[in-house]
Amino acid sequence: MSSSGYSPALVALSVAIAIFAAYTALDLGARARGLAGRPALRWLWIAGAAVTMGGGIWAMHFVGMLALEMGMPAAYDLGLTVLSFLIAVGVTGAAFAWVGRAAAGGGAVLVAGPLMGLGVGLMHYTGMAAMRMPGPILYDPALVVASVVIAILAATAALWLAFRHNSVPEKVAAACVMGLAVSGMHYTGMAAATFTAGAAHDHAGPAIAGAQPYLAVGVAGATFLILFVGMLAIAVDQHRIQGELAASEARFRAAIAAVRGVLWTNDAQGRMVGPQPGWAAITGQTPEEYKGFGWADAVHPDDAAPSIAAWNETVAARQTFVFEHRVRAKEGGYRHYAIRAVPVLNDDGAIREWVGVHTDITAQREAEAELRESNEEIQRYAYIVSHDLRAPLVNIMGFTSELAETRSELRATLAGHPQAERIDAEMGEALGFIGAAVTRMERLIAAILKLSREGRRRFEPEPLDMTALMRRLADATRHQAGTRNATVSVAPDLPEIVADRLAVEQIFGNLLDNALKYLDDGRPGRITITAEASGADRVRFAVADNGRGISRNDHVRVFELFRRSGPQDRPGEGIGLAHVKALVRALGGRIDLASEPGQGSTFTVTLPRGPSMERGAPAPLSIAAE
Incomplete structure (x- = not known):
């Protein structure tokens, strides 16, 4: 004899349990992904997700079976009923643990989804096997396979939606897919079963029997209690996260204040919108005055147009904005500010807003x-x-x-x-x-x-082929090197820079002359010129020799005007390295020395790849001893 129908109220209750459980469990499981550095808390969330999802699916299955009006008495084997619950919790826990790993990629869902789907099917048919009825249960193989396929596809889709994004709409969609699919799997599996009347079957364990409606309400009540506890845990965790965010924001604002900066935000198109208390504090502008591009009215007239042009170019390129301009203070007068702004991206890579900082550098300028x-x-x-x-x-x-x-x-x-x-x-x-x-x-x-x-002198920056320039300088010292039994080698493919040619030639010409002058007469001289990138916008050139070397106490002294170190047996007035240091600083670079007596010296000159000053600007040299 086959089934005679379902109780609509219990069917609706079973679907509601499945959706509610899926949402709660997927939310708990998603929280575990960002806790790779806190394994205890991560496993706590995975366990909560497993109990919530497994318990919810099991309860949905139990209520769904109670909803079936078979017209014959039925009881449930206690051992198999408990086993079906453990299967649901264990398999869903394993799926959440796999897909919730910090290193899990998109392919993890293809493992966790089928695992969870098979677990749901195994739980369902274990629960069916727990039924004790007068006659045997017969199954339609095609519908059995269809029910398991539904479970696998649904679990895979739900996990993909849940772990792809963490937005509420995504979780709701994933929960609906998972809940409806689990319900669909259950009722497809029930449709595959045919209940027949006959002699009662023996069973090994004690059976659960009772009035179906009351039992269904009891199971549903216990399930909703579990889900309530899960939702409460989510609320507590959300409160903790909000507290951490508030503390983080307070620290960030304190850091901004510590560097004399003000924080502001712009929309994705680069327009100032909403309250901007930091900007208002330094300019005195009202929201109506600074909204959109009204902020430019507070910028110095000579800087306003370049600021807007540079800002629009940066927004279009989606790059970090680095600029400097003068801003009218609300007390009057203009102050210099360094600006740095970065785009904040959504999960899909689209710009949500821009966050920037104006740092007061008036005193520095x-x-x-x-x-x-x-x-x-x-x-x-x-x-x-x-x-x-x-x-x-x-x-x-x-x-x-x-x-x-x-x-x-x-x-x-x-x-x-x-x-x-x-x-x-x-x-x-x-x-x-x-x-x-x-x-x-x-x-x-x-x-x-x-x-x-x-x-x-006024500098004239130009592109410099540093390999060719260094080789010309080395060739100019060939006679001097020959008399000192020395070789000068230049590494191939030195990075190009943009700088004043004469200044660069004077810098490295002096360093080569010094290297040759102070070679050790007891061994063949060897001088090498190499270079390497230093960050994205600087190049580090090294002039190394195997000469006398310089005492550590004299590393700073040799750059001072009219100061020399070591035996004074070579011609010179102690002005060469002071001149080199002044030129390097004028080009926006720095020079460092590494040397040991008897081992040789290495002078490292770090220069910008591009010009560090306006074209034609006078070089800010200093001849004072430093």
Whole structure:
């Protein structure tokens, strides 16, 4: 005898249980993915998802079977009924654990989905086997297969929807798919069964029997209690997450305040919308005044158009915005701000909004202006001093020449005098000392004038083939290298940069000259020039030698004006490396030294790939000892 129908109320209750359980479990399972670093909490969420989903599916199955009006008495084997519950919980837990791994990709759903679907089918037919009726249950194989296929496809689709995104609509859709499909699987499986009347079957364990409606309500009540606890856990976790987000936002705002910055947001098109308290605080603009592109009205007139153009270009390119402009303060006057803004993306890669920070750098720019003015004054002072020193130096040189000419007359006058030879020798020695001092002072004055002129020179950045440039410098030292039994090698394919050609040639020409000058006479000299990228926008050039080396105590000193280290047995005034450092800094770079006595030295020059100053801007050189 086949079934005679279903109770509509219990059928509706079974579907509601399935959907409600699916939503709760999928939400719990999705939370486990982001907890790879907290395994205990991750397994807690997976266990909650397994109990909720497994218990919900089992309850749906139980209520669905109670909804069947068979017209004959039925009971349930306790052992098999409990086993069906454990199967549902265990298999769904395994599926959630697999798909919820932090490293799980899209293919994980293709494993977890069929696993969960097969588990649902196994739970269903185990529950059917737990039924104790007067006659045997017969199955239609085609419908049995169809019910299992429905379960597999539904579980796969639900897990894909649930773990693809974490939005509420996605979870609702996944829960509906899962709940309806589990119900469809159950009722397809029930349609595959034919219940026949006959002699009662023996069963090994105790059976559960009772009034179907009351039993269904009891199962449903227990199930909704489990789901309520699950939803409560979600609410508690959501409250925790909100607390962490609030704390994170407070820390972020404190960090912004610590760097004298203000935070603002723009929409996906780059327009300022909504309340912007940070921007209003520095400009005094009202929301009506700064909305859209109204913020540009607070920007300095000379900076407004470039700011908007650069901002629109960045928005179109979806890149990080880095800029600098002057903003009118609400107290009056303009202040300098450095700007950095980044796009915030949705899960699908679309820009949701822009978050930016204006950092007040007025004090820094004022200090830089004062430093430039101070350097210019030093340059002018050096030029004037060195120029004025030349006048008395010329007089000293002239009178020294006259003394040298009168020396022969004095020698003739003192002929026959017992002290004549001593006087002549002492006079010659004194004239030699005076001549050497005058020559040295002349070289120092010439060096100061050279630095002073460099400080007033205007740089002209241009693309530089650094391999060719370095090879030309190496070729220019070929004779000097040959006399020192040294080789100079240049690495191929050095990165190109944009900089002032003469300044770069002076920097590396000086470094090569120094390397050759201070080689160790006891071994063949070896000098190499190499380069490597330093970040996305800088290049690190290295000039290495196997020469004498420099004591660690003198690593800073060698860059000071008129300061030298080691034995003073080579010509020089101690100005070369000071000049190199000033030029490197003027190009927006830095120079570092690594050296050990007897091992050689490596000078590392880090320069921007592109020009670090406006074309034609004077080089901010400083000849002061640093």
